[in-house]
Amino acid sequence: MDKDWIERRLNAASETFAQTAKECGPAIEAAGRLVLDALNSDGKLLLCGNGGSAADAQHIACEMGVKMLQVRSPMAAIALTTNSSLLTAQANDLGFETVFSRQIASLGREGDVLIAISTSGDSQNVLEGVATAKGMGIKVIGLTGCGGGKLAPASDIAIIVPSDDVPRIQEAHIAVGHLICEYVESTLFP
Numbered sequence: 001m002d003k004d005w006i007e008r009r010l011n012a013a014s015e016t017f018a019q020t021a022k023e024c025g026p027a028i029e030a031a032g033r034l035v036l037d038a039l040n041s042d043g044k045l046l047l048c049g050n051g052g053s054a055a056d057a058q059h060i061a062c063e064m065g066v067k068m069l070q071v072r073s074p075m076a077a078i079a080l081t082t083n084s085s086l087l088t089a090q091a092n093d094l095g096f097e098t099v100f101s102r103q104i105a106s107l108g109r110e111g112d113v114l115i116a117i118s119t120s121g122d123s124q125n126v127l128e129g130v131a132t133a134k135g136m137g138i139k140v141i142g143l144t145g146c147g148g149g150k151l152a153p154a155s156d157i158a159i160i161v162p163s164d165d166v167p168r169i170q171e172a173h174i175a176v177g178h179l180i181c182e183y184v185e186s187t188l189f190p
Contacts, residue, residue: 016168017175020161027159028176031115031141032183034157038113038139039184044076046108046138048100048129049117052170053143054081056117060177068181072189078107080129100129110137115177118142119169121149121160130154143176145169 035045045064047057057079064077080103081087090099104114114133118126121144130140130151142148142155145163152158161172 012165013168013171016161016163016165016172019163020172020176023162024159024176027157028179031157031159031176032180034139034141035113035115035180036184036187038111039075039188041111043109043111043113044078045113045115046078046080046104046133047115047117048080048104048126049143050123050125052166053117053119053123053126053173054079056143056170056173056177057081057115059174060115060181063178063181064184068178068185070185070189072185075184075188080104080107097124097128100125101132104129104132104136104138108133108136108138112138113141114138115141115143116151116155117144117173118149118151119145119166119173121146121151123151127151127154143173145172 038045047061049057058081061077061079064075080100087099090102116126116130127150133140140155142151142158144151144158145161148158148160152160159176161169163169
């Protein structure tokens, strides 16, 4: 690691952000409106993903439930990645591919929104969660990269970060999550 390497990696992140803004702006705007409409109609936000995307799901749910830029009433958001007892029992007893779909079936309802996060767009448990959500009338926002994988066409709104570099995709995903949170918070709590 040296100064040039650090500069190249940070410039790559900046370029990914700039391309994401250019290519995904309308989808991000639509996603913010979809979440706002759900919360205005007594719905909630569900989020899922694996690994770093699980952490992003928790981060976004935290911003919604606590605060983004201002102290205000909490907004209903649940990361489906946080109940370790449920996740491990379900993975062990019923298969890891069911860890999100069964939670969506028990916690979700028509009018909710699911943010499904997968850098590749091909995580089987995320895709099964999306299928369950769609079958229940839950709208799906897919956050992906690598061309979108299977998640993009399965989503109502697909935000496909224009990169194949996983760290850059993850950085853009959390930035998109922040944009959605900021938009919803500033609209509901001006």
